[in-house]
Amino acid sequence: MSKTEVAADYPQVRDQIRAQSGSVASRKIRERIIEFGMFLCAVFSVAITVGIVWVLVYESWHFFANVSLVEFLTDTQWTVLFENPRYGILPLVTGTLVTSVIALLVALPLGTTIAIYLSEYANSTVREILKPILELLSAVPTVVFGYFALLFVTPILQRVLPELPGFNMLSAGIVIGIMIVPYVSSLSEDAMKAVPVHIREGSYAMGATRLQTALRVLMPAAFSGIASAYVLGFSRAVGETMVVAVAAGTQPNLTLNPMEGAATITAYIVQVSLGDLPHGSVAYQSIFAAGLTLMALTLVFNIGGYLLRKRFREIY
């Protein structure tokens, strides 16, 4: 029976369908409009990136009209808010790198160990319980971690290291490290889980223990995924703001000593934003230049990670 015959046999059904969905033509138009609307939503996400790049580059452009790029990259002082301002980004970069490296020294061993444990040792019940709780760590507001670093971790560290100042990069770095553990562990675990079972079984068949299998077979096999986890961890550490703004101090300080306090790029942006800076001043533009530096820093590491992954990629 063809479509028209049905409609002819049941006119009330046909009318009901028409009443509900309109004519075929209007339905088609509505479909197109809805599809286009959702397409715009998807394209909107690209607009965000364009907006970020545009704002950072546009404001930095004005900044570099006032400050030479050479001074920005080579001067050893960052005193934008002082009377005779000097614009050397290096102290902020060292502050950022020192806190990030400390954070990675905490997060990478801890995160990798947890990943191996959850993926190879823990049974499914234990994993189902432990994993969500661990991931809560990354849900804690960062300003709370800042409080924790300044008023809990620093006093404890000061008992061991009596000359440690109240604001220091060590305690901020350690706390950021703990904060990014879930990022590192869950991505690494996913990567190890994705290694085909027969490779694991081959290793066990040769008499290897779980630890030997994990270290010598799974980690090399999952290197690509684990490297992405590390790179993401680094990006998080570099971009972390509130912990350093609260616990590491706001004084730009060209040093690699984690026992001192020093401002990071992000802490500087916060410090300037808290004051009431006139729109369009050099100090106002300087936070965009700092933001651009931050993006460049993460970009360099992301590209490095990408090249590393490409070099050591294992394909099954």
Add this chain to the structure above:
Amino acid sequence: MEKPSPSAIENSVARNKKCDKLFAVVGLISTLIGMLTLATLLGDLAIDGLARIKPHFFTSFPSRFPAQAGILSAWVGTILVMIVTASTAVPIGIGAGVYLEEYAPKNWLTAIIEINIANLAGVPSIVYGLMALGLFVYQFRFGQSILSAGLTLALLILPIVIVATREAIRAVPGSMREAAYALGATKWQTTSDHVLPYSMGGILTGVIIGLSRAIGETAPLITIGALTFIAFLPDPPIKADFPFISFEWLWSPFSVMPIQMFNWVSRPQAEFHLNAAATGLVLMVMTLAMNAIAIYFRYRFRKRIKW
């Protein structure tokens, strides 16, 4: 190569087994360190802040006197900012997710959108703040307002909502769609009547996790110029006279709870640190509760739907 003696092999096996056992313990301890930190954090906040949590803490404005200060303007600000964030990020995020899973053709534009979303998730939150400062505050002239703040956080959590929507939709089997098409449903009817309701659990989980992230965000809001000391409330959204609804509050200056906490923790007086701890405790309870709800949803929907 010399053949190892049987006893050497035995020794090596025993040693490897011991290492294996040892690592099981080390692994468990490492995992527990994470949890221990979480517990310590909560405990520390509770010890310092619990004494401050009284009704007047929620009904007073910030003050020069620590014991009289409260978080009224901060929690009202948080709720209003969240309303703007949710009403922007949820429709756009779900729309983008549905488009990418159900409609998008395989071409270069789709590839760009997908790569872009993956990259956005890795952009530091303070960079969103800088973008919002340049674009919303000065270019669009929204000012240092609740509207700017809500939109900023919406952009920040958009990738989370999109990724969650896509994962949830991908879990709906193709047979569901084919059954709907077989009955003559259009693409949108299939999506809205069948695919979306089935994936609601996953989408909701993503939305809640995104919002819990937004509630705790501090840095981007400081960048766009949130005030740290605010002793008034925005215009009420409901008016006594016609048209009864007012959107004046969108343009109001604001503070939110994490910023109030940051302000108190960066003061030298220890008395203010107690207020910070109390605010932190409220924040932690809120975010942990939201995450618990999200985990529960994920668990429940996974259990209930059996294909």
